[in-house]
Amino acid sequence: MEGVNKDYLSNSKNEYTIDALIQKILDGEKQYDLSKIVSAYELADKYHSGQKRESGEPYITHPLAVAYILLELGMDTDTICAALLHDVVEDTSCTLENLQKQFGTDVAMLVNGVTKLKKVEIFTKDEQKAENIRKILLAMSEDIRVIIIKLADRLHNMRTLNFCREEKRRIIAHETMNIYAPIAHRLGIRSIKDELEDLSFHYLDPYAYEEIDKQMNLRKEGRDQLVEDIKERIRERLSQDFDPVPQIEGRVKSNYGIYKKVYRDGKEIDQIYDRYAVRIIVNTVTECYNVLGIIHDMFKPIPNRFKDYISTPKPNMYQSLHTTVIGRQGIPFEVQIRTWEMHRTAEYGIAAHWKYKEGVRSSSKDDNRLAWIRQIIESQQESNDVEEIVRAIKNDLAPEDVFAFTPKGDMITLPVGSTVIDFAYAIHTQVGHRMCGAKADKKMVSYDYQIKTGEIIEILTTNVEGHGPSRSWLNICKTNEAKSKIRSWFKKERREENIFEGKNALEREFRRNMIKVPEDELEDFLKLDMRRHNCETLDDFFAAIGYGGVQLSKVMQRLKSEYHKKYGEKITADITEDIKPQRSKNSSGVIVDGIDDCVIKFAQCCNPLPGDEIVGFITRGHGISIHKCDCVNYQTQKDKADTAQRWVPVKWAATEDNKGYFKTTLDIIAVDRIGLLADVSSALAMINIYIHESTSRELKNGNAILTVTLSVAGMEQLNSVIAKIKKIKNVISVERSGK
Structure with a gap:
């Protein structure tokens, strides 16, 4: 400018x-x-x-x-x-x-x-x-x-x-x-x-700014001469094929651009390949690729440092060829090649619409350029939390993007870190709702798989009646668009479930923070937050918590403060009444006899669940490790003289306070067929079971074994999950893994 x-x-x-x-x-x-x-x-x-x-x-x-x-x-x-x-x-x-x-x-x-x-x-x-x-x-x-x-x-x-x-x-x-x-x-x-x-x-960060500025100034004289030498050499070579010679410009990366790579990526300034750049501006797209060939003939290109933004423009419509090469002095530099029209768009962006296209109010290209504005606005319609807009902008407008393709060749642009869930919802809302699995370059991937530029992503869907997203997806997906659509689905399709989940979540937070509000005073206690989130009744507020419209982490601080103001004089008495001389009970839901304030962890060798018979082992410096009574490690170690005294009796807490989730692994043996993993994923998604990891391999007899790690609330839910999987076509057996 x-x-x-x-x-x-x-x-x-x-x-x-x-x-x-x-x-x-x-x-x-x-x-x-x-x-x-x-x-x-x-x-x-x-x-x-x-x-x-x-x-x-x-x-x-x-x-x-x-x-x-x-x-x-x-x-x-x-x-x-x-x-x-x-x-x-x-x-x-x-x-x-x-x-x-x-x-x-x-x-x-x-x-x-x-x-x-x-x-x-x-x-x-x-x-x-x-x-x-x-x-x-x-x-x-x-x-x-x-x-x-x-x-x-x-x-x-x-x-x-x-x-x-x-x-x-x-x-x-x-x-x-x-x-x-x-x-x-x-x-x-x-x-x-x-x-x-x-x-x-x-x-x-004034100190980092000054440090980079100082480092760049120390190199200024040599830097300017280097760029001029490169420009002159390129100009001399291009004069053999072009008349007039294309315009050649030089530029040095901005201080903030260098900062991101030095401090964020842990690089030295000399390791930043594009801190020097030469820009060549030609008349046609064909000339862009011709110049690229000449540059690669003149200088040695660095592998994996070529980007074609002409065939695949950035979301802001930026187009150019970028290649990084090494000059005579062994110093890498970037070469950008573009047409004059591309250059105007790169410099002025959408403002070039007025600068160079007088009398034209809009075009389909401009409409595409502004599509992200409408997406953000639409994604905010289901949220009454005005701070959500800031998070949406930070996530959805991040300068770094990934480009992936559907099997039909359509390109989908998403922020870095986006998952296959984000990809599904970017295609269409119903594709996201009916998603039951995904493939990246024809390989099955988990829901939390982060997309990489250039991959072909295939979203597997199901037509099973009542199928929808899982609540756990809200913690996996990155884009605000996907989160908003998931919340919208739960808001419309699962009101009763939302009320139940929201009420339980609020009660758990109240218990954790020792808040006891009489039931007939609860609505009055919550009225400010209800008004803030446009909730007319308590059920509306519970439902909003259930589908994610209200984030308890954001309201609890205010509620705790309000509770102390309104019920402060009752708190001490209530706490005293609740304290009883009982055995130590941990947040893990396990009671340990005779040991107070102990750290609990669940052994990965047997992955015990509520309902299993369990025993505890006193570790050195890591609390008590909980094992199943039929665990191989327990059976082989319990009678040894040097460890027998370290096994202690434990049991599950007989209370409904324990609403935690536990990891467990299942081994599923089935007749190998196409779509088996998708059917398993779909069955688990329908009952809102979160899958942490899944692997599969072929057995010698032609069958396949699928190993799936998932979260369940206890043995009762696990038995229900096993029964559900056994109903899937061609499944032979389902067993808990010994891992």
């Missing part, structure tokens, strides 16, 4: 005037309604008269700076006017009606979209910020110019952030890094994204 001040850290107090803005308009080739822009300035200057920024400058310098940034991006007249007026409704007596009457509906709508949320019922400052971001996203879905103005507004605020107090600087920088920089990335506005990241990094 031309004219952006690169010395923003040392020279943040810039001079912006209406004369400079007018001159820039006159110097450019694009036509603007200058009288309308001047009128917008005069109105803003009138209403902001007497107001000062924290730097001491007249407030009008801020909207002028925002308008200047947008002018550099090539935005239209209405956007420039809205930039000049974007704070008058919030900070002055000017109304939207005034703006609409004088400047039209578009300008008024843009100003309204950018105006911060003032009158919103809030519980915390974080929630206010989240609600403000929700409003921005909603406005973006109607007109993308809103967020482009907001990004320019945030960019100038970041350039002048040194005038704020330190605590405020960190809060704003953190929000910028997590919200605005990712949005700029997804819109493809690279220059704004890079500057926002560098400025945020400077304030969030």
